[in-house]
Amino acid sequence: MAKPETGWLDERLGSKQLLGSFLYRKVPKGVGWWQTMGSATLVAFILLLFTGAFLMFNYSPSPDHAYDSIQYITNVVQFGGLIRSIHFWSSSAMVVLVGLHGLRTFFMAAYKYPREVTWLIGTLLFLLVMGSSFTGYLLPWDQKAYWATNVGTGIAGQAPLLGPWIQEILIGGATIGAQTLTRFFTLHVAIIPPLIILLAGIHIFMVVRQGISAPPKK
Amino acid sequence: MSFYRKDEPGEEPAGEPVSRKRFLAYLVGGISGVIAATVATPLVGYFLSPLWRKHPPIFTPVARVEEIPVGEPTFITYEQRVRDGWYISTLSKGAWIVNKNNGEFIVYDPRCTHLNCPYYWDRDKGMFQCPCHDGKFDMDGNVIGGPPPRPLDRLEFTIEKGSILVSGQTVGEGA
Ligand code: FES
Numbered sequence A: 001m002a003k004p005e006t007g008w009l010d011e012r013l014g015s016k017q018l019l020g021s022f023l024y025r026k027v028p029k030g031v032g033w034w035q036t037m038g039s040a041t042l043v044a045f046i047l048l049l050f051t052g053a054f055l056m057f058n059y060s061p062s063p064d065h066a067y068d069s070i071q072y073i074t075n076v077v078q079f080g081g082l083i084r085s086i087h088f089w090s091s092s093a094m095v096v097l098v099g100l101h102g103l104r105t106f107f108m109a110a111y112k113y114p115r116e117v118t119w120l121i122g123t124l125l126f127l128l129v130m131g132s133s134f135t136g137y138l139l140p141w142d143q144k145a146y147w148a149t150n151v152g153t154g155i156a157g158q159a160p161l162l163g164p165w166i167q168e169i170l171i172g173g174a175t176i177g178a179q180t181l182t183r184f185f186t187l188h189v190a191i192i193p194p195l196i197i198l199l200a201g202i203h204i205f206m207v208v209r210q211g212i213s214a215p216p217k218k
Numbered sequence B: 001m002s003f004y005r006k007d008e009p010g011e012e013p014a015g016e017p018v019s020r021k022r023f024l025a026y027l028v029g030g031i032s033g034v035i036a037a038t039v040a041t042p043l044v045g046y047f048l049s050p051l052w053r054k055h056p057p058i059f060t061p062v063a064r065v066e067e068i069p070v071g072e073p074t075f076i077t078y079e080q081r082v083r084d085g086w087y088i089s090t091l092s093k094g095a096w097i098v099n100k101n102n103g104e105f106i107v108y109d110p111r112c113t114h115l116n117c118p119y120y121w122d123r124d125k126g127m128f129q130c131p132c133h134d135g136k137f138d139m140d141g142n143v144i145g146g147p148p149p150r151p152l153d154r155l156e157f158t159i160e161k162g163s164i165l166v167s168g169q170t171v172g173e174g175a
Helices: A007-013 A015-023 A033-055 A066-075 A080-107 A116-138 A143-157 A163-171 A178-210 B020-051
Strands: B060-064 B074-084 B087-099 B105-108 B120-122 B127-129 B143-145 B153-160 B163-173
Touching (some): A033 A178, A080 A116, A116 A143, B060 B074, B060 B087, B087 B163
Antiparallel strands (some): B060 B163, B074 B087, B087 B105
């Protein structure tokens, strides 16, 4: 098999080399399941991107229609309930996985030289995941969503000095309402995901470039 | 495609049909493909579902049967509920109801088939009269004068327990 079928594309894109350097990396001895948490987080994120984009086809971020549109997705649109469930469970999974990923990196001291920048970007990514969860939680616009956001923004309001301002910026007004919903919606679908894609891209590039750190000897 | 790959790095016992590395690559690729297809199928179905979605009409009760006198077309107004996805709106609508031979009902769209003017029932002449361009229709909706190009449009309706219910859909024209 001197010439594989991918020859034509490969000649033009160099895809084989590109994919090869991404997939066929040398990994240190002792690497196991703990080192898969980052990839697992990525898978959850990709699921969230696709299911989230499709949910947007039928979601209406206004207090009048948010709840009804989600009921419509769940009960009327074909596969709507399934897609919403995948979005829901992937988001929970992503928080757990990103937590495990961060703890693994911390306890195996994988954040040390020369990977400090990767670690810092990872910290930002963790915050973005938290922000995505928080903003996404409001969107169903049911009692649970409303009160969770009430409590969440209330906690932000307790911060010293800047607290009340932070709370008002989050809410977009004096009380939680139409402006909070559009704000959270925009953050959830248009601001946070592109930031995650950008930072995760750099993060993963660094991992591929520097390789996985060797697990510490006991 | 040969099963005997010689260009793989690493030792490869001669005669083994598929190398371990190849096998694992196929396995991982196959599982990834199955997962991707599992996710993609509902997504595509969700996107295409308007194609086969049913649009059940909402029937609105507009009148009682006994309210419509025989041979005397009666104009009624009603609030039509319109379902648009998760959005239900109401439209103020009207209709002419004809009770032909005690029990044989026809419901007409109240707009003239010429240029949508509202027409009225001329009791003396016994016909529908359009004020805009002098269009005339008989009780069966047929054009008997003026410019209208086709008979009056009829609305879909059912009768349930003595109530006339209208869906707002046009079902046909003429008698
Ligand atoms: S609109 Fe009725 S005759 Fe022209």
